Amino acid sequence: MSEAGLGWGAAWRIARRDLNARFKGLRLLLVCIFLGTAALAAIGTLTAAIERELASSGQELLGGDLEVEVWQRDLSEEEKAALSEYGTISGGTRLQAMASAGENAAPVELKAVDERWPLYGTLTLADGRETGAPTGDEAWLAQGAMDRLDIAVGDSFTIGTAGLTAAGVIEDEPDRLSEGFQLGPTVIVAEDVPRRAGLLQPGALYQSKYRLAFADESRDPEAVEEELTAAFPNAGFDFRTRDRASPGADRFVAQMSDFLTLVGLAALVIAGIGIAGGVSSYLDQRRTSIATLKVLGASSRDIVRIYALQVAVAALVGSLAGLAVGVLVTPLLARALEGLLPVESGFIIEPAPLLLAGSYGMLVAFAFAAAPLLRARSFPAMALMRSRIVPLSRDRRALAVTAAGLAAICALALLTTAEPLLSGGFLAGAGVALALLAGLGWLIAAVARRLPRPANPILRSALANIHRPGAPTGALVTALGFGLAAFVLLAAIQSAIEGNIDSRVPREAPDYFVLDVPPAKEARFFDLVQERFPDAGIRTVPTLRGAVLAYGPEGDMVRVAELEELPEGAWGLRGERGLTYSDSIPQGNRVVEGEWWSPFHQGEPLVSIDAEFARALDLEVGDYLTIGILGVERTARIANLREIDWESMGFNFLLVFSRNAISDAPHNLAATIDLPDGADREARGELLRALVRQFPSSSVVEVGELLGEARTILRQVGLATLAAAAVAVLAGLAVLMGAIAAARASRTYDTVVLRVLGASRRQILMMQLAEYGLIAAALALVALGLGSLLGWVVITQLFEFDWLPDWGAVLGVLGLGLVMVLAFALGGSLPLLRAKPARALREL
Secondary structure: OOOOOOOHHHHHHHHHHHOOOOOOOOHHHHHHHHHHHHHHHHHHHHHHHHHHHHHHOHHHHHOOOEEEEEEOOOOOHHHHHHHHOOEEEEEEEEEEEEEEEOOEEEEEEEEEEOOOOOOOOOEEEOOOOEEOOOOOOEEEEOHHHHHHHOOOOOOEEEEOOEEEEEEEEEEEOOOOHHHOOOOOOEEEEEOOHHHHOOOOOOOOOOEEEEEEEEOOOOOOHHHHHHHHHHHOOOOOOEEEEHHHOOHHHHHHHHHHHHHHHHHHHHHHHHHHHHHHHHHHHHHHHOHHHHHHHHHOOOOHHHHHHHHHHHHHHHHHHHHHHHHHHHHHHHHHHHHHOOOOOOOOOOOOOOHHHHHHHHHHHHHHHHHHHHHHHHHHHOOOHHHHHOOOOOOOOOOHHHHHHHHHHHHHHHHHHHHHOOOHHHHHHHHHHHHHHHHHHHHHHHHHHHHHHHOOOOOOHHHHHHHHHHHOOOOOHHHHHHHHHHHHHHHHHHHHHHHHHHHHHHHHHHHHOOOEEEEEEOHHHHHHHHHHHHHHOOOOEEEEEEEEEEEEEEEEOOOOOEEHHHOOOOOOOOHHHOOEEEEEEOOOOOOOEEEEEEOOOOOOOOOOOEEEEEHHHHHHHOOOOOOEEEEEEOOEEEEEEEEEEEEEOOOOOOOOOOEEEOHHHHOOOOOEEEEEEEOOOOOOHHHHHHHHHHHHHHOOOOEEEEHHHHHHHHHHHHHHHHHHHHHHHHHHHHHHHHHHHHHHHHHHHHHHHHHHHHHHOOOOHHHHHHHHHHHHHHHHHHHHHHHHHHHHHHHHHHHHHHOOOOOOOOHHHHHHHHHHHHHHHHHHHHHHHHHHHOOOHHHHHHOO
């Protein structure tokens, strides 16, 4: 060979001839890159597709460029005129109502729209008709409403006191996503129907929604929102723009994207450890070839080029396969989230996330392959020949190359994430976990070295294998730690989601919520329920809607309309909130500062507020709060701060006033009905029909059906979460296989020597199982803590659920993981028994 060494062309010819067509020896690297790349490709493609759909279809999803919403009133003529200056407006009302047909009754979400609806998009009916708002007594119904009422197209039904005709079944409602979570199937009617049906009485809970299509499409919705707020500071407007047509969907997509991206990064980081082990094992198998090339004059640079090209080809094939699979599984993920989010059906190609996923794969491959490549590069040929008995020393330059690769991965993650703090925290946590496991590996070896020698020869040999020179204890501890932690993470997430679905909500939920009960008919309402269910639990509370207009110390109050940005955690300042008044502390609430007022308090108007909300606004007992109810300002002094159990399914209000503060405003009552266990189904139906007959302007929400819908949504979220977390488990298993493969070469000679000395196959297998068992047992608690911590972060911080894992299930899965570790150890040991002693000894 020339003094200048091999060029890239010559190095590629040697690398190609030496590279097995089936990637024998590099399969672990290929699998690890494939898993991580596929996860990131699917996650990035799905997220980008949903975000693009939300952005591009914002007008259609919202039904306009800007939406203005108020509660318990219509917009004034002055307000409508102000809106009309910007373009075309379409208005209507939204409220809960009861529909009935014969003996059947069902709670529905009533959507009354004017003749200009929808401003964007088209309503499609099940029979294929594309239409707009219904006219006269016609109504478009969701299939769920048709089923509950047991009617067909053309049949009549009643809402309130109005008779209507089912004129069509809704197939595609263009602005459904922006309407939010529904408490019943949708019924769309003409604008005047709610008033004709007697549903818009003073105090009734309904929303007036006006959508605006700009005459000038280049107009900025945010600027228009600011102008309208300045013009009507006390109107209590709640705005949505085409850029945030569905805040709930945006938030959910962001949460899922953050979690899934972290899972993909975790899979790649874990896989990187497997890559290091796999490349080490591969180069060990090529030890003789490397030594021969060096004897023939190949330089260290030539060796790196040849084997770096082979690693690059395997990494590229793994990345491309991962990208292809990521694209192929995206439709399956989209189907799992169907109904929650807008996403195209079929295959989706999003170049940016695919390029990002491929870049991650290649960076991880070279960051973790650098150490074994440079170790083989820097050692003389004769040492390579004798590396079975004289282990190769470590190359300090490999540390710098690996560190540079990891820095590039971190930089790429931080530059491409919407949540740099979250991603940075995760990467820092992964680094701490790696350092912890590395230190634990050293500690286990040190403890094993100092333990008394057991009398049992199998245990004695297993203990010696943990701390002997060249022992792969560090790699095994890292691999087993991440693998077992992945098992715990999967079990913790699954059981915590199931716990949120099955444990807490059903236990605390009433059977029915009833809205808009007239205060004058409260006694009759109690009598009607108790005639059929004497032991029923009934609770009623006054309900109003109002917006916080100002807050702070007397004489120095902050006007909400003048704030450029709301304080962190001050969600109660957005639009109108539910309000109530009470003579006593609400059920499930606890006063943490200040005192509650006396019954029928007649002095200065008082208010009790949520303690967390008070902290967000830096409010104290004695400060003041101004609210607007139906255009009238009312000011009350803060008497106390409350701690609220928001998880309960009862009545929870951010603001509770003294009776004399707001009771003179028009309002109705809301009620909960808790029926005795085992209540007769037929009697339930009779109660529902009686409520419809005697309280036609009220609406009943069946909580069981509502919870069923919530469970379906949570299970969809859980399915996507578990599928993603499974990638981390597979990566952990790949790492474990890599650690076993990397240690196989040195163990071959150990096994041969033991067999020459008379050890049986059974003894050798038991020795391997004992070694892995001791390490796994020492790691079990660490894996439990690490996996549980990650699960807690995912459940409580990302998804904001309660932390309700089933520890029995978690421990059971951890035990299963330990069994799988031993099974892999046994499987990795079987090839050692087939080694021929004579041949192995000749190769020393």
